[in-house]
């Protein structure tokens with residue numbers, strides 16, 4: 001059984017992602033913050049970590065890009081999770097009773113249309129994760145509150161589901177990265193996450209991107225992350241995919257000539273976005 005660090009507690013979407021990626025062969029190690037997650041890997045207290053990196057609505061989690069670099073972590077895989085939100089309450093609580101709604105800020109944001117339509121006066125409480133909100137509502141036996149989370153957190157903490165599928169965007173996906181301290185070479189990789197810096201002159205970023213294009217490397221994401229302490233300077237994080245590994249090797253060698261501080265954060269198999 002693999003020990004997996006996650007931010008949040010059992011029942012969270014991070015646990016769902018870990019279970020899906022490792023086919024249930026997991027023991028989750030609950031961490032309060034993403035920094036603690038990284039410290040756990042660094043101290044060899046867990047085998048891997050699962051970390052959200054981007055979300056259809058909220059976008060990229062920039063701080064997590066920074067942490068991956070600061071802790072020199074390796075990206076060994078990715079998984080996309082279709083996120084469905086549900087309104088969870090204690091037994092006997094009806095919609096007329098709900099005056100407070102607890103959840104992770106992203107979950108609250110993703111359900112805002114539902115909240116504004118049905119509970120415009122409810123007080124919203126941001127919590128560290130969706131499962132922690134379900135646990136709190138259950139443990140405190142709240143009779144005027146609901147949590148927003150996945151169905152499993154409701155089952156785990158003994159809440160009933162008052163409404164299912166309350167998220168605004170039904171094609172709501174979160175991409176999670178699988179991280180380890182050491183990246184062992186894997187066969188059949190077709191995707192990489194790399195980061196680099198470029199000089200302040202015209203065409204410097206375009207030159208790097210053209211090199212990928214000329215080598216038939218498909219760019220699936222580009223994200224600039226501000227360099228702390230250097231105003232107007234950025235690290236560019238790109239995700240790239242290929243059909244032919246030789247093209248990738250050649251592209252990286254060529255990019256080394258025009259980019260500085262190039263770092264390959266990991267080579268792995270691309271995750272599938274399943275339509276559910």
Ligand SMILES: O=C(O)C(=O)Cc1ccccc1
Pocket residue numbers: 007008011012013014015052083104106107128129130131174
């Ligand atoms: O709070 C959780 O359950 C998490 O794992 C974080 C999260 C929150 C909302 C969407 C995706 C991930």
